[in-house]
């Protein structure tokens with residue numbers, strides 16, 4: 001059983017991010033999802049009474065526990081009571097499926113974008129990268145810019161962003177990744193996103209939004225704030 005106090009700091013961070021996403025309108029209704037690797041914080045504690053999807057091999061190279069938001073949850077509610085709308089999935093080396101730990105809810109169903117989140121965390125863990133946080137959201141101006149013809153390729157987006165803001169290259173040194181329209185929640189979207197994250201910390205999903213990674217939730221949110229600000233500048237000067 002995971003003790004709530006062990007993930008209290010992570011839950012507080014998720015609540016702060018959820019508040020920003022909600023207040024900016026970047027996660028309307030039940031849109032958006034957040035995950036964070038809490039393996040260090042829980043130090044091997046997990047609930048092993050609740051195995052799921054035992055026919056699937058998730059392939060983590062070390063035991064990993066991911067705190068993530070639930071399917072259908074609203075950011076404005078997560079901001080108020082994160083423990084009610086988050087759970088932990090634990091992946092054990094050599095065992096198929098995963099274990100669910102929940103915190104007082106009757107049921108915890110992970111976000112529908114969990115294939116993307118889990119694929120990203122597996123890649124980060126297995127390649128020993130430092131990022132632990134993943135945020136998906138729907139920033140308005142970012143989505144609007146992708147409807148413009150000059151924003152239909154990764155090269156064009158990065159070229160325009162550099163022109164729009166002199167500090168873009170410093171703030172987002174790897175530039176942004178871009179994926180043409182792909183079905184939300186699909187394995188295809190998860191797979192393409194993963195490829196892009198080899199070289200980028202934020203990836204745009206056309207007609208949908210973006211997904212961002214960071215060492216912590218604040219730095220993942222920074223990426224989103226920066227690219228949406230630049231998108232807004234682009235739209236204002238047209």
Ligand SMILES: [Zn+2]
Pocket residue numbers: 031032136137138184208209
């Ligand atoms: Zn979405």
